[in-house]
Amino acid sequence: MHLWNGYHPEMVTDYYQFTMAASYWKEGMEGTATFSLFVRDYPPHRAYFVAAGLESLAAAIQEYRFHPDSLEYLRSLGKFPKGFLDYLARFRFTGSVRALPEGRIFFSQEPLLEVTAPILQGQLLETLALNTLHLETLLASKAARCVAAARGRPLVDFSLRRTQGVDAGLKTARSSYITGFQGTSNVLAGRLYGIPVYGTMAHSYITSFQHEMDAFRAYARVFPDNTVLLLDTYDTLSAAEKAVLLAKELQKQGKALRGVRLDSGDLLHLSQKVKDLFRHHGLDEVAVMASGNLDEYRLEELLSQGACIDAAGIGTRLGVSADAPYLDMAYKLVEYDGRPIVKLSPGKTTWVGRKQVFRSYGSSGVMEEDVLGLAEEEIPGTEPLLLDIFRNGERVRPEESLQDIRRRFQEDWARLPEKYKVLRPTERYPVRISDALRTLQDRVTRARKREEVGDLGGVRSEE
Amino acid sequence: MHLWNGYHPEMVTDYYQFTMAASYWKEGMEGTATFSLFVRDYPPHRAYFVAAGLESLAAAIQEYRFHPDSLEYLRSLGKFPKGFLDYLARFRFTGSVRALPEGRIFFSQEPLLEVTAPILQGQLLETLALNTLHLETLLASKAARCVAAARGRPLVDFSLRRTQGVDAGLKTARSSYITGFQGTSNVLAGRLYGIPVYGTMAHSYITSFQHEMDAFRAYARVFPDNTVLLLDTYDTLSAAEKAVLLAKELQKQGKALRGVRLDSGDLLHLSQKVKDLFRHHGLDEVAVMASGNLDEYRLEELLSQGACIDAAGIGTRLGVSADAPYLDMAYKLVEYDGRPIVKLSPGKTTWVGRKQVFRSYGSSGVMEEDVLGLAEEEIPGTEPLLLDIFRNGERVRPEESLQDIRRRFQEDWARLPEKYKVLRPTERYPVRISDALRTLQDRVTRARKREEVGDLGGVRSEE
Known part of the structure; x- marks a missing residue:
């Protein structure tokens, strides 16, 4: 029966989101975190992506709460510390979401979404955000190629x-x-x-x-x-x-x-x-x-x-986006409690900090270059692409009609240079890293390497 | 909001199912049809499939009826002849379904499902049956390879x-x-x-x-x-x-x-x-x-x-079954009103008539050969694989537990010869066409070619 019934968004997640959340809760970690969602690299023959899925995700975030049957299931697992499920029962999303509106064209490494919220909240949204934005972005990016052809x-x-x-x-x-x-x-x-x-x-x-x-x-x-x-x-x-x-x-x-x-x-x-x-x-x-x-x-x-x-x-x-059935999309912690965050896993660079994408256009209105920078930077003559969707848990950008989204795609498409629209592009659109971002990235990376790699000098013995 | 609500199964379909249904209804075509669902051929590196998805489909068929909001939508399109939507409002599935139980191993060209029902009913189920069985069979077939590896x-x-x-x-x-x-x-x-x-x-x-x-x-x-x-x-x-x-x-x-x-x-x-x-x-x-x-x-x-x-x-x-993100699965009319049916589209052979898969095992219990034959054939010493799931609209085989399905897969897996289990198989499992099926196929194909290909001799002028 359930097969044709609705899903509760809070259950559309990986189990580890709950074990991590339980630990954050137990440790009293209530600091603000920013998570950044982006596509690491292009699949073969791709040179752009089309942002899609935000309306689905926003609707899910608006409805996000722990229904009694969900809590009952989690309780039945018998794994969580006392009090944690009561905490979830009172859970409401109180954070902020910035995102590219649907229909915008974007490029690898550029955040499509950033969630800034108490860490537990941002963590719990990971799988839901990925599943939703991954699917529609994958399909819109494929469909745009068909329309071009x-x-x-x-x-x-x-x-x-x-x-x-x-x-x-x-x-x-x-x-x-x-x-x-x-x-x-x-x-x-x-x-x-x-x-x-x-x-x-x-x-x-x-x-x-x-x-x-x-x-x-x-x-x-x-x-x-x-x-x-x-x-x-x-x-x-x-x-x-x-x-x-x-x-x-x-x-x-x-x-x-x-x-x-x-x-x-x-x-x-x-x-x-x-x-x-x-x-x-x-x-x-x-x-x-x-x-x-x-x-x-x-x-x-x-x-x-x-x-x-x-x-x-x-x-x-x-x-099924047959020639590229998935994107290497990730959702990574980039800042916690005022501290910029990187991980060093090989082949999986994540740019540190709350970010913004600044786009500049040539005199004919054609896209010229994007700059990936820190959210607080101001780069004159560019268009910042990430917009506020939720602020303090409230949706501040209203639902859009499909016609408006369709129109937005047309506008961006008209501004994308032809060389990226071909079916087998040979060039990548220039995404420059701002000096401020690169400086911060280098500093944090060096510090992490110094502290975490090598002998156990950095490990204090357990009190 | 609807994004997290349930879907009505009668809406999970291609629009042309309704235009065809309207014509069947208008023409008074109430004869019994059999539709056969099968995978045409293997994707690269595949030598078997694992049947899955039947429980989802059976649940959808049991719930299949036209809800008022679905009818309202169809009416809003303004395309259908008067009376047709009233007919749909009274629609119930009264047909029969035979299928491979979930967890069984099967091969290309073998029906995974056959629906025998008034043609309009069988037609309306096409997209739903394909979407449901395609996804789970695709994924089970991929997962079995991972387990083997x-x-x-x-x-x-x-x-x-x-x-x-x-x-x-x-x-x-x-x-x-x-x-x-x-x-x-x-x-x-x-x-x-x-x-x-x-x-x-x-x-x-x-x-x-x-x-x-x-x-x-x-x-x-x-x-x-x-x-x-x-x-x-x-x-x-x-x-x-x-x-x-x-x-x-x-x-x-x-x-x-x-x-x-x-x-x-x-x-x-x-x-x-x-x-x-x-x-x-x-x-x-x-x-x-x-x-x-x-x-x-x-x-x-x-x-x-x-x-x-x-x-x-x-x-x-x-x-996403990344190396083979879809199967060439089809759902084809194979008999109508007692008349065996073929189509002649190049590269898309469909075996005529209501069928059965007859499996034989060697002395050690290992799978030896399948025979694709007509449903009414009897082949001694073989196991017929398609079982009755619905008869006259009633579900006759109860819902199964996942544990039972898991066990069934283990049994079939143990009987599948090793050469088909390797990641890059070089041989295909023998599926023989019975003499009766081949004779019928040849006869019907010849007749269709004679009647439909070439000049317009076979076309009577419109009265």
Whole structure:
């Protein structure tokens, strides 16, 4: 039963968040901490990310409290010190959150989110923040590439059947809509987000009729204004002839065949032949839609070879971000109780302190350089990207409409230089570390090495 | 708000299921259909699949009905013929479902599920069935490989932070537990499925203290019986020295350090050096746990090189099935109104008719061959794998415990020949097509080609 019920956000976490929280509580550690969420590096063929997921996370933080059934479960584990669960029962988020609004383009090492709160609170949000922002940012970043490859042709998200769960299906529809998809096949996303839904027929529909032509005609009877015929059930070119016949039958009723869809086979040549056939019959306006294992690479290949594709459905490879199914996203403590924090684990640099991203634009309005600096720095002529979302536990930036987020992405996209938009970029966008940040990083790193590496000189014996 | 609320299963679908359903309804097509769900082919390095997800799907089918808000949304689209939504309001699943129980090992082209129902009902379940079975089967198949590579060492699922959503995180915990993981870090999975939860501390915990040793001691104060120290925050070998010190401090209290965790760096050499240090101090029982970008390939490599790893946490690469983030799983109409159905789309063979998988075992009990045949065939000496789950809309096979499913997987795993269990198998398990199925397939394929391919001879003009 629970499988289709809601989740309590406080349970969407790794168990160690609770053991650490119990220790902070036991030690009386109530100092303010800042945690910074960022992507360490690019997956292959990526040169930018698109921020997404903040609305989901903000909603979860607003609702974040310990429900009785959650507390009961934690109690049943029999692991926590007396009093800790009572403390959780009174838990409310009282901290601050700064973040990139959804739809903004950002780069590796730049914080997408910073949480400043009593350490226990910031710690408990880690897994929830990562899971939420990781998924939508991953998908939006993939979807933007598909939109670029489609060169203005409308795209529809067809991914739900093979996304990694229902969540992922919803977020694919939402993220791809942010980056310019026209709509989705996902009915739940249509209902929850108001995204336009599209779709007409599957092979099962065609094959359930005695003859393909019977199926075509039956569909047009019930949806005469919106018929897109699937052509590849038996033989695409034979089906295209039947589509011409149906288009003419519709014309006699004052209607028009909307389009056809090719879902398998040699999409390059089939799309050309089908388009030629329609043109030959004066049916230029019948759209040729492609689907079936498409992604940005295949789309670009087909279009650059001259495929006659007017629109495309992008499914599985978008919905699982198949060529890069995860980002190396992390959520790290960078300051505690006024003390800047680093860790020294190899290959996992974390920039110290509360930070800000300062973006500068060239005279034509094109993005020129980002500076990663400390939050309190002021860098004239730049745009600070992280905005206040929560202050003292209160949400200070209201929920945004999907249309506004979509518009924000369009604005950033227009300002991103072309060389980063290509499918196999060879350059990285310049993100400079401010002098103040680098100086602090070096100082703290040296101190930590001196104190923690080597013999046990720094260890006081236990009182 | 809705983001953390439940989903109605009838909305977890592609829009075209409703347009097709509307046409079936309008045409009065009430014949019985069978839809077959299977994986077309193996991803690279795969030679078997582990069936999972049936409990989720069965729960959704049991709850499947059109809620008023769903109907209201569909009505708001303004696309459906009068009367169709009233029909949906009365909709109940009255069909039959046959499926592989969870935990069974199966192979490409073998149906994992067959739905036999009035066509409209079977059609509406397509996306839901695919999304549900695809995710859990994908993850269970990946997790089984990790268990094999760990050669008996306990594994814990650490994936939640970067799974593709909360759903996927839950299903990773569940699927990996089915295939033999010891537990998960995922608290929600612990609560919903009763899976043991594990975890101790992150780098943030260590760095929040003035000194690493302070953090180690503080943790041991609150969890003296269950302390696993994270060693790679500053310098793994320096931290190992501190761990030895703490272990001795714990010994004085009659307690024992449970283990240490290495999360970055050269895990081969670090694990050996750390293990040596503990042995040198007579602390042989302190477990060395590894984590950080692990998967079956890395585990096998480390263990074959002699890494001293007693247990491992497997995260992102398991949770997104990184080397194979999707399966080519399909749900196809194979029979309608007594008529066997095929489609001819290139590269997408679907075997016709209601089917059964017949498995035979050698004298030692090892799996020998599967036969894919028609459901009504009887093949002596074989085990038919598909079992009745729903009959006439009623669930006839009760919900199973996760322990039972886990046991079933163990049984099948013990019977699977070793050559298919290796990480890079070079052979495929033999799945033979029965004579009856092949004969039927050939006959129907020929008829379809004759009738649907070529000129428009088969098309009767529209009355």
